[in-house]
Amino acid sequence: MDAIVSLCRRRGFVFPSSEIYGGLGSTYDYGHYGVLMKNNIRSLWLQAMVQERDDIVALDSAIILNPRVWEASGHVGGFVDPLVDCRTCKLRFRADQLDQASCGRKPSKRPGETPDCDLTEARQFNLMFTTQVGALEDESSLAYLRPETAQGIFINFKNVLQLARRKPPFGIAQVGKSFRNEITPGNFLFRVREFEQMEMEYFVPPADAERWYRYWIDQRFDWYLAHGIREENLRKREHSAEERSHYSSGTTDIEYRYPIGWSELEGVANRGDYDLTQHTEHSGTKLEFVGEGGERYTPYVVEPAVSIERIFVAMLVDAYHEEVVAERDRTVLRLHPAIAPVKAAVLPLIPRSAEMVEKARGLYEHLRHVLAVEYDDSGQIGRRYRRQDEIGTPYALTIDEQTLADDTVTIRDRDSLAQERISIASAREHLLDRLAAPWRPPGPG
């Protein structure tokens, strides 16, 4: 993980937030390449969930909702973790994860293990951030930053059912920021307090819920394979009854083998009719499906839920590779081309050559209308290749002496390092074809 955090910083993917003020624990800002990569993850998720399907529509609900939403959902009463404070080192820990935490004093031990540790009794700590809406700062203005995007979907069930003219099975997909005051955030972006969730609530006839639950587990698993994650680093893990959330009658985690060990990447849950029933009771608005023949029922909900952050880290871990090529170290991100922030670099071999620069700029302008491409004329060509390898750019197009004679360029493949000559006239089509071809990660991870 350290190598990845360092690469992210060095190459401008992700920085610690508020750094000039000493930072704010486990909060991050995304730089240029991080933004481009996040955009790719988000749009590929939306493509698979909404664009390529007839049965799912998009939604973008507010972050701050009526606080009664969170009473109905069970978050006000139950979205808690057990917390203990250490009166000596002043750190806070999750009572159920003391065996993974480090005491704040040296030599580092587990909290409670040194004679000086003075832990409080565990108490329940609600993970929702509170805020005030309006000018009055009393209880009537209390509101929450949403800890999940899902509830914004449930409270819009009736709108979508009527206005999008859908009937079960159908789904509503939403991408947006969620906030949790995690007691122990950490492991880079894996557990943060502000993250971007991608959730889809799929409403089905109760009798079909189990089948759709299995279907979505497989769909989501396959989505990761299709976007380059190595199969040996992915697995499905079904929760035991004790482990499941209060609303769930079945949950399966798609786990990734992160550097911290196998951990939840995405959760797929069978939420039954819990949410629609709760909101019906609390709001007084009936959230049910009424068929043309008069049949009525409260649909069950199957939910795949993930954050862009967890995917972002998994994809970087899977792609990160160090090797020695021609006696020189090379660090390369073998990202799936669709995920890579930049698709191709255009490089004049000799930056001092006005003719090469002109040709390269011309090709760059031609490509940038359809693709995220980068022009680079600073430093030796080998250095420029290395820079592109480190940000995962799948192709580099180099303008050299021969280009000036016959209008061809070399195209270098990030993974195989093979170089081929193609004509400038065909470069755009050629690149688009290569980028659209199926891709599997080369070699071991």
Ligand code: GAP
């Ligand atoms: N609506 C259901 C729900 O929110 P969850 O398991 O609490 O379920 C779903 O969260 C997903 O959101 C997780 O699988 C993970 O990908 C992501 N996630 C949850 N907490 C996170 C955090 N603190 N930082 C980054 N991602 C988080």
